[in-house]
Amino acid sequence: MIKVLKAGFYTTIQDQGRIGFAAMGVPISGAMDLYSSNLANSILNNSFEEAVLEITFGVCQFQFSSKTSICISGADFSPTINQLPVVLNSKILVNEKDILSFGKINFGARCYLAVKGGILTAQKLSSRSLFKNITSSSLVQSGDLLPISLVKAEVKVSNTAVKMNQSHFDSNLIECFKGPEFELLNTQQQQQLFEILFSISNDNNRMGYKLNETITNNIPSILTSAVLPGTVQLTPSGKLIVLMRDCQVTGGYPRVLQLSANAINKLAQKKTGSKFSFISIKP
Amino acid sequence: MANSKTYKSFGPKAILIEWKPVINLGILNDIIDFRDKIKNQKSGLFLDFCVGYNSLTLLFKENIADFKKEIEGLQEIDAFITTSLKTQNYQWEIPVCYDLEFGIDLKEMSNLSNLDISEIIEIHSNNLYTVFFIGFLPGFLYLGGLDSELFFGRKANPRLHVEKGSVGIGGQQTGVYPINSAGGWNIIGKSPINFFDADKEFPCFAKSGDQIKFNAISKEEFYDLEKLILVNKYQLLKTIIHD
Numbered sequence: 001m002i003k004v005l006k007a008g009f010y011t012t013i014q015d016q017g018r019i020g021f022a023a024m025g026v027p028i029s030g031a032m033d034l035y036s037s038n039l040a041n042s043i044l045n046n047s048f049e050e051a052v053l054e055i056t057f058g059v060c061q062f063q064f065s066s067k068t069s070i071c072i073s074g075a076d077f078s079p080t081i082n083q084l085p086v087v088l089n090s091k092i093l094v095n096e097k098d099i100l101s102f103g104k105i106n107f108g109a110r111c112y113l114a115v116k117g118g119i120l121t122a123q124k125l126s127s128r129s130l131f132k133n134i135t136s137s138s139l140v141q142s143g144d145l146l147p148i149s150l151v152k153a154e155v156k157v158s159n160t161a162v163k164m165n166q167s168h169f170d171s172n173l174i175e176c177f178k179g180p181e182f183e184l185l186n187t188q189q190q191q192q193l194f195e196i197l198f199s200i201s202n203d204n205n206r207m208g209y210k211l212n213e214t215i216t217n218n219i220p221s222i223l224t225s226a227v228l229p230g231t232v233q234l235t236p237s238g239k240l241i242v243l244m245r246d247c248q249v250t251g252g253y254p255r256v257l258q259l260s261a262n263a264i265n266k267l268a269q270k271k272t273g274s275k276f277s278f279i280s281i282k283p
Numbered sequence: 284m285a286n287s288k289t290y291k292s293f294g295p296k297a298i299l300i301e302w303k304p305v306i307n308l309g310i311l312n313d314i315i316d317f318r319d320k321i322k323n324q325k326s327g328l329f330l331d332f333c334v335g336y337n338s339l340t341l342l343f344k345e346n347i348a349d350f351k352k353e354i355e356g357l358q359e360i361d362a363f364i365t366t367s368l369k370t371q372n373y374q375w376e377i378p379v380c381y382d383l384e385f386g387i388d389l390k391e392m393s394n395l396s397n398l399d400i401s402e403i404i405e406i407h408s409n410n411l412y413t414v415f416f417i418g419f420l421p422g423f424l425y426l427g428g429l430d431s432e433l434f435f436g437r438k439a440n441p442r443l444h445v446e447k448g449s450v451g452i453g454g455q456q457t458g459v460y461p462i463n464s465a466g467g468w469n470i471i472g473k474s475p476i477n478f479f480d481a482d483k484e485f486p487c488f489a490k491s492g493d494q495i496k497f498n499a500i501s502k503e504e505f506y507d508l509e510k511l512i513l514v515n516k517y518q519l520l521k522t523i524i525h526d
Contacts (some may be wrong), residue, residue, distance in 0.1 A: 010429065019330050019331060020331050021331075021421075021486075022331045022332065022333040023331075023332065023333070023334070023416075023417060023490060024417055024421055024422060024479070024486055024487040024492065025417035025418045025419065025420060025421045025422055025423055025479075026486075027421075027488070038379055068469060084409035090456075110297075124481045124482075125481060125486065132462075133421060133461075133462045133479065133481070134421065134481040135481075177292070177294050177295065179293070180291045180293050180299050180301075181296075186325075204355075216487075223302070223306065223336040223337050223338075224335055224336055224416075224418060224425060225299070225335030225336070225337070225338040225340070226297075226299065226333035226335055226338065226340035228293070228294060228297060228342070230294060232293075248418060248419055248420070249333055249417075249418050249427075250333065250416065250418030250419065251418075255293075256343050258293060259294075260294075260295065261295070266349045
């Protein structure tokens with residue numbers, strides 16, 4: 001078990017998401033930064049399918065009720081075990097009653113805590129990702145007891161950490177493909193998409209990020225059609241919305257861009273006010 | 284094929300197939316038919332399929348190496364495959380209580396139009412609606428078939444809280460809120476039926492191509508049904524739709 005002593009600002013359980021349920025209107029969900037959550041699992045020799053904790057902006061605390069090994073990847077929220085700093089992207093042995101804390105934000109927005117064998121909360125529609133009205137709660141809360149695998153913790157733990165490319169957090173270039181409605185934009189609007197330095201508004205969450213800047217347009221809505229994580233919608237007000245992992249399955253705003261898989265992961269590590277530009281890549 | 288289609292790439296892992304931008308049953312049936320053919324022919328390639336009013340999105344498991352080749356393969360299926368294992372569609376009877384306690388916008392709608400409240404209810408519950416697809420929220424049915432007399436624009440100020448089961452009209456559409464949600468539709472009644480339950484084997488009973496018939500019930504019947512549904516003792520009425 002992991003006992004949640006302090007749940008923090010926004011902590012959820014995530015895996016690869018619910019895939020194959022679009023026909024019922026069920027969002028995909030899954031880790032916002034799949035690159036980092038996959039890295040954490042792979043360092044523990046876990047399958048990518050194992051569920052991890054997604055911690056947004058730190059300040060939380062967990063206690064382990066059994067010996068296991070863990071890995072922390074993604075954002076750096078100054079993790080400590082029993083108040084001693086631990087290294088990101090490495091296999092860490094924890095003992096019964098050890099307390100893992102996250103505090104000061106050094107970089108990034110979301111960090112992932114993987115445990116050997118995964119977090120074993122109930123699966124709903126073949127995923128453990130928390131989502132309102134699908135799982136019994138939508139957030140991890142203080143006092144929760146999260147079941148974890150009881151596989152034997154490894155005796156030998158290497159001290160080496162996998163080196164993470166820092167551009168994953170620092171780069172302000174977000175790679176994308178042209179979206180299905182890109183061609184409805186005139187040349188000037190198309191140029192604006194790639195020339196404006198966009199910033200993330202405070203209206204940002206796991207469903208999507210609204211951006212502050214505007215592209216004036218009078219492009220009509222489309223008949224409701226599929227949207228995906230990473231779809232960039234242009235609203236009549238001129239504001240762009242970048243859809244993220246918990247987005248709806250359908251939408252009616254023109255889909256002007258589609259982020260690459262890794263661009264979604266990079267954006268997941270940015271916060272309110274972060275600036276970035278879209279750069280076009282060919283499919 | 285009378286309904287011509289266009290194919291577009293939609294990011295590295297999806298192909299969007301679009302029909303002409305109109306909402307009609309012929310196009311919906313064509314979309315479902317094409318989806319089923321693709322499923323039968325190439326089932327292993329896809330993670331998921333998403334139906335829209337005039338679109339079908341194919342979500343591939345892997346990055347698509349050659350869009351042109353993939354699209355040609357789909358066009359071949361379109362041109363040469365004539366039979367497919369058809370999905371069975373049903374007509375569902377959905378009880379709705381149109382009492383003013385639940386139909387909180389009925390009075391205003393009646394004032395804004397030349398329809399009595401009873402006429403609004405009668406028109407709404409007489410029509411047969413087709414499920415085009417499910418989106419917006421898990422279990423939110425996009426229904427076609429609303430009588431043009433009942434086209435009412437969305438409310439200028441959306442409500443922050445619309446109760447689960449509320450039946451509404453927004454523009455040219457009608458539908459049922461599957462969970463408590465914010466919403467801008469005009470609320471005309473409430474259904475005790477669960478449109479989404481993640482604990483059921485089939486979390487959402489309806490699917491694209493099914494039909495919905497709303498049946499007016501009294502407040503007493505509403506509360507009785509609500510109790511039965513709570514203890515899982517209510518069986519929705521359905522009939523098979525034949526072509």
